[in-house]
Amino acid sequence: MDHFNFYGLKLSLFDEPELFRYINETIQNKRKTVCFGYSLGTFPYFKKYPEIAVYSNRFDVMLSDGRGLYILNRVLGYKLKSDISIPNLSWKLLELANNEKYSVLIIGSSPENNRRATLNARKLYPNAKIIDGISGGSFSSSDYQETVEYINQHKPNILLIGVSSPKKEKFASELKDKLEVNIIIPFGGAIDILSGKSKPIPKLIKKIALGAIWRFVQEPKRLFRDSILYPLNVIFLLIPSLIFKVYILKRPFSIPKFYNKNCEYPIL
Numbered sequence: 001m002d003h004f005n006f007y008g009l010k011l012s013l014f015d016e017p018e019l020f021r022y023i024n025e026t027i028q029n030k031r032k033t034v035c036f037g038y039s040l041g042t043f044p045y046f047k048k049y050p051e052i053a054v055y056s057n058r059f060d061v062m063l064s065d066g067r068g069l070y071i072l073n074r075v076l077g078y079k080l081k082s083d084i085s086i087p088n089l090s091w092k093l094l095e096l097a098n099n100e101k102y103s104v105l106i107i108g109s110s111p112e113n114n115r116r117a118t119l120n121a122r123k124l125y126p127n128a129k130i131i132d133g134i135s136g137g138s139f140s141s142s143d144y145q146e147t148v149e150y151i152n153q154h155k156p157n158i159l160l161i162g163v164s165s166p167k168k169e170k171f172a173s174e175l176k177d178k179l180e181v182n183i184i185i186p187f188g189g190a191i192d193i194l195s196g197k198s199k200p201i202p203k204l205i206k207k208i209a210l211g212a213i214w215r216f217v218q219e220p221k222r223l224f225r226d227s228i229l230y231p232l233n234v235i236f237l238l239i240p241s242l243i244f245k246v247y248i249l250k251r252p253f254s255i256p257k258f259y260n261k262n263c264e265y266p267i268l
Helices: 016-028 050-054 067-075 085-100 111-124 143-153 168-179 188-196 203-207 213-219 220-248 253-259
Strands: 002-006 007-015 033-038 061-063 103-107 129-134 158-159 183-186
Touching: 007 050, 007 061, 016 033, 016 085, 016 143, 016 183, 033 085, 033 168, 050 168, 061 067, 067 220, 085 103, 085 158, 085 183, 103 111, 111 129, 111 188, 129 143, 143 168, 158 168, 168 183, 183 213, 203 213, 213 220, 220 253
Parallel strands: 033 061, 033 183, 103 129, 103 158, 158 183
Antiparallel strands: 002 007
16 A cells, blocks of 8 residues: 655555455455544644544555545645545445455444444344444543453454544554454544434535535534534635645645644654
């Protein structure tokens, strides 16, 4: 898997057939891979949680998790081949599990939401081995041992982590080597789509980069910051600053450092 440095962030170069060949080979050869992704709304998180950049730059595959970041890459001359999002990757992985009879474990969210997501996965993908999920508690360090023991007891081919940032990134990064799994996807709020709590983004809405608005309309109070304030911050502050510094002043630019002066991390 090839990668490139997008102003301090690791992004991976692949088309979808390449990605799924890589994932299938990882499972069949019993290797271990973490797949994650950035959206435009992720970047302001670096101000309060600079560790997200640390964790994400260590992951094996980094997607453009949102049409906006894909469009920005193309406009700036980078040649991303795919705009597959984390939710869409998760659904296609469940289809792969259904076709190949792989095992899947969903962790995170409330016990009831996790239970509904697990039951829906079993209905939609009857040939996959969908293991009973667990909430994982608060995903604090004190909860890790019990969660890791449960995961390693079942040894799923695919692990879906349905908690918010930075908990999901921290869990995947710090515990990757201790987990007996093959594919790790920190899929966050996608667990709400799988459980039926939220509706998936229609293809047309995603294509015109309005997925954040779609999410906001469903949960306006909870998602006002992530779906409205943060994307606007990127559009009106980050992008003009990047263009001015890189294309006019001809100077280096770091997206993580733009939000946190102490946030400059190597891409591994």
